[in-house]
Amino acid sequence: MTSQQTIVDISQAEQGTSLWHDAWLRLRRNRLAVLGLVVLVLFTAIALLTPWIAPYSYQAQNLELGASPPSAAHWLGTDIFGRDLLTQIMYGGRISLAVGFVATSVALLIGVTWGAIAGYVGGRTDAVMMRLVDILYALPFMIFIVLLSVVFGRNMLLLFLAIGAVEWLTMARIMRGQVQSLRQQEFVEAAISLGLSPATLIRRHLVPNALGPIIVYTTLTIPNVMLLEAFLSFLGLGIQPPQTSWGLLISYGAETMEEYPWLLIFPGLALAITLFSLNFLGDGLRDALDVRGAKD
Amino acid sequence: MSLLEVQNLEVSFVTRNGTNKAVDGISFSVDTGKITAIIGESGSGKSVACYSLLGLVPRPPGRIDGGRALFEGRDLLQLEERQLREIRGRDIAMIFQDPMTCLNPYMTIGKQLMEPLRYHRKVSREAARARALELLEEVGIRDPASTIDNFPHQFSGGMRQRVMIAMALINEPKLLIADEPTTALDVTIQAQILKLIAELQHKRDIGVIFISHDLAVVADIADTIVVMKQGKVVETGDRAAIFQHARDPYTKKLLAAIPTDSKPPQALQPEPLITVRNLCTWFDQGRGSEPVKAVNDVSFDIHRGEVLGLVGESGSGKSTIGRSILRLVPVTSGNVNFDGTDLTALQGRELKQMRRRMQMIFQDPFASLNPRMTVYDTLAEPLLLHRIENRKTVGQAVLKLMDDVGLARAFVRKYPHEFSGGQRQRIAIGRALATRPEFVVADEPVSALDVTIQAQILDLMQALGREYGLTMLFVSHDLAVVRHLADRIMVLYHGEVVEQGSGEELFTHPQQAYTRQLLQSIPGRSLLA
Structure with missing residues (x-):
């Protein structure tokens, strides 16, 4: 850094390497993480385009065909009603991925805000806010879901909310810890002495610096949530027919796995590949965002 | 040989x-x-x-x-x-820099002292203990017989370093x-x-x-x-x-780079810019225990255009005084008058207005800059916040500020981690001066820097002080640096002012025993003129 040329406008200055950019460069060197990212992007794209690219219509049945193994006409075979399994998995993926991303976003939004406020304000506010988190933690999750579905009936929105309502707790704790340690840093004091309002301070100075661990935790939360959904659907508490999800498909597949193993194998594979990809990406992000590994 | x-x-x-x-x-x-x-x-x-x-x-x-x-x-x-x-x-034995982290916190110092002896010389437990006691005595630990079974956290930093030295010497290297x-x-x-x-x-x-x-x-x-x-x-x-x-x-x-001179005396403006009266800043230790009296009944004036040096050892409350004046820590009692306004009474908008007129330069340039913000973002923030510049003019103002603190304009869109410690401190100084404050608290601004960089930053601060007409409270543990920069020096001990006067007075005729002790402790005293 010895360039001394005088510039007259900031747009002429060379753009520096931000820590985000630096982390991205490191992530790109991690093959597994990149593979995970590519798979996720692919699956997401397929899920978005499903109504247009699915080989068969979602409702199309062929009772005469029944359950048939993979063939040229039905790549992944058909179920006992003669429905194309690939089409089922594609539509199921829409629901599973949506639950994963939406519920995690809900958790992220609530958790980050809640944790940042508790950590920044501190004192009694912090104590009350975190005790509430502790209480929610202590609620048995299954009973919570069963209660919700009894009271409100079964619908997907409720499922999103219920899962989000559980997953934000850890997020809030992580965020609070981050903010508490950042608060001690001199740049936060500097921001206070400039006269910044607490809201601006949290938004501009605290959240961006606390985001590293949060992002990592997010990528590890999505598979958690998807598993939860699969688990709930498997138990019959989640997604209801005629809608379908990977969890539901696995549940049906498991019933008939001795006669028609492909009905279990393919939905299971779709879920497993997605979870692996998310975990690889999460690991890669953790390494890439780890400041100890970064220069300086 | x-x-x-x-x-x-x-x-x-x-x-x-x-x-x-x-x-x-x-x-x-x-x-x-x-x-x-x-x-x-x-x-x-x-x-x-x-x-x-x-x-x-x-x-x-x-x-x-x-x-x-x-x-x-x-x-x-x-x-x-x-x-x-x-x-x-x-x-060959070693002594390390930080006595806080070099001792095992879960072992008594006696055990830690005996370990190398038992390992290298295979002596008996009793003999090793006797030897450890002897050495603790030799390195100046008071009453070694009763402290040998204490844990490291029960010793002060200096005492721990003595224990480290005893540990290094125990095998007669x-x-x-x-x-x-x-x-x-x-x-x-x-x-x-x-x-x-x-x-x-x-x-x-x-x-x-x-x-x-x-x-x-x-x-x-x-x-x-x-x-x-x-x-x-x-x-x-x-x-x-x-x-x-x-x-x-x-x-x-x-x-x-070793500052050896004393700032020539200058006539003080008669009117003080800041008057501090009976300032107390106590920190609560939780229910039941006595509060820590970081600053206890301190009164002083800072005159317009003056650099007031504040010296004392760690824990003397010198940083807390600066932070109390700037309202970065809650004041327990007393008042701070800034150009006719009582700062301790201000809230909300009024306080924000005053913040524009007083700023702080921090000790650690690695911690005092937001690592996610470019130099441009860091310097533009105060200018935009206090509406000193608008979105169109702020770019030029930032570049001007970089010229002032001696940073190449080409670096304006770089991030803090791309700079050296000295350059980072220049950015931090630029941020503090962006609002053109009248008063700046500099809290050990050069103690984290290498000696040659230290000299450059001190020169810069002096030059900018003159250019901006700054009044400054310069907090430092380094008397030589303070004497070089300050018009008057105030010595702090356990949260109370023990002595104040011009650098010349203090160095030639110290009144208090503690001041004399501080003066005798300056490393390389023989170099001072």
């Missing part, structure tokens, strides 16, 4: 970004009964050189490329790990390597530890390598001084030769 003879030592680190030569063919020797000081800035390779002698540089990434290190005729670099382990702690052993300590404690090392070295007739970034620290104790820069030795000589007839330009620069 010398005790240790290092010849053409080369050490490099192999990293992802290529090979980095940390030590590039250095030679020096240490004699029995003499202190050899190795001086250099951070990154000059001084510590790496000494650590590699004992096989303490992790390999990889470290790699010893060549050279010899003859210790009593044996080449340390050729020894196997098992042989080195025998030498480490028995023939022939060579002692001290890596910045006083850098983490207060000035007065530093003086005591330096004295102790010199005494012990003399009494036991051992060789000492004293690693430091600060020439002044070794000015009174070193026999030979080796000056290192970027992995190379630039000059070697005995103390007198280095201090009186330094030949190398870098050595001269290091010497020039």
Whole structure:
């Protein structure tokens, strides 16, 4: 850094390497993480385009065909009603991925805000806010879901909310810890002495610096949530027919796995590949965002 | 023959970004009964050189490329790990910089002292304990018999460093390597530890390598001084030769960086800008226990255009005074009057208005800048917040600010991690001055920087102080720096002001015993005019 040329406008200055950019460069060197990212992007794209690219219509049945193994006409075979399994998995993926991303976003939004406020304000506010988190933690999750579905009936929105309502707790704790340690840093004091309002301070100075661990935790939360959904659907508490999800498909597949193993194998594979990809990406992000590994 | 003879030592680190030569063919020797000081800035390779002698540089990434290190005729670099382990702690011992982290917090100091003795000499428990007591006595631990079974946290920093020294000496080593052993300590404690090392070295007739970034620290104790820069030795000589007839330009620069003068007195403006009356800042320790009285009933004035130096050791409350004035910590009682406004009573908008007129420069330039914001974002934030500039004009204002603090304009869109410590401190100074404040609190602004960078930053602060007409509260533990910069000096002890006066008065006629003790502790006193 010895360039001394005088510039007259900031747009002429060379753009520096931000820590985000630096982390991205490191992530790109991690093959597994990149593979995970590519798979996720692919699956997401397929899920978005499903109504247009699915080989068969979602409702199309062929009772005469029944359950048939993979063939040229039905790549992944058909179920006992003669429905194309690939089409089922594609539509199921829409629901599973949506639950994963939406519920995690809900958790992220609530958790980050809640944790940042508790950590920044501190004192009694912090104590009350975190005790509430502790209480929610202590609620048995299954009973919570069963209660919700009894009271409100079964619908997907409720499922999103219920899962989000559980997953934000850890997020809030992580965020609070981050903010508490950042608060001690001199740049936060500097921001206070400039006269910044607490809201601006949290938004501009605290959240961006606390985001590293949060992002990592997010990528590890999505598979958690998807598993939860699969688990709930498997138990019959989640997604209801005629809608379908990977969890539901696995549940049906498991019933008939001795006669028609492909009905279990393919939905299971779709879920497993997605979870692996998310975990690889999460690991890669953790390494890439780890400041100890970064220069300086 | 010398005790240790290092010849053409080369050490490099192999990293992802290529090979980095940390030590590039250095030679020096240490004699029995003499202190050899190795001086250099951070990154000059001084510590790496000494650590590699004992096989303490992790390999990889470290790699010893060549050279010899003859210790009593044996080449340390050729020894196997098992042989080195025998030498480490028995023939060659080390003292590290931070006595807080170098002792095991779960072991009593007695056990930790006895460990090397039992390991290397296989002596009985009773004999080891007796020896440990003897040594604690020798390094100046009061009443060793009752403190030997205490845990490290029950000792102060200075006492812990004494325990470390006792641990290093317990096996009667022939060579002692001290890596910045006083850098983490207060000035007065530093003086005591330096004295102790010199005494012990003399009494036991051992060789000492004293690693430091600060020439002044070794000015009174070193026999030979080796000056290192970027992995190379630039000059070697005995103390007198280095201090009186330094030949190398870098050595001269290091010497020039030690502030030795006193700021010429100037007439004070009659009206004070800030009056502090009966200021108390206490920190609650939770229910039941006494609050910590960080600042206790302190009153003083700061006149317009004046630099008031605030000195004291850590825990004396000097930083808290600065933060109390700026309302960064809640004040318990008393008032702070800023140009006719009582700051302690302000809230919300009014306080924000006043914040524009008073700013702070922090100690650690690595912590005081938001790592996610570019220089531009950091400098533009105060300008936009206080509506001094609008979105269209702020770019030019930021560039002007960079010119003022001596940063190349081309760096405006870089992030803090792309700058050196000195450059970062320039950014932090720019941020503090962006709103054109009348008053600035500088909290140890140069103590985290290398000596030569320190001098540059002090010069910059002086120049900007004049240009911006600043009134400044300069907080520091370093009396020489304060005398160089401040018009008046205030000495703080345990949250109370013990003495104040002009630098000249204080240095020539200190009234209080504590002030005299502080003055006598200044490293390299002999250098001060």
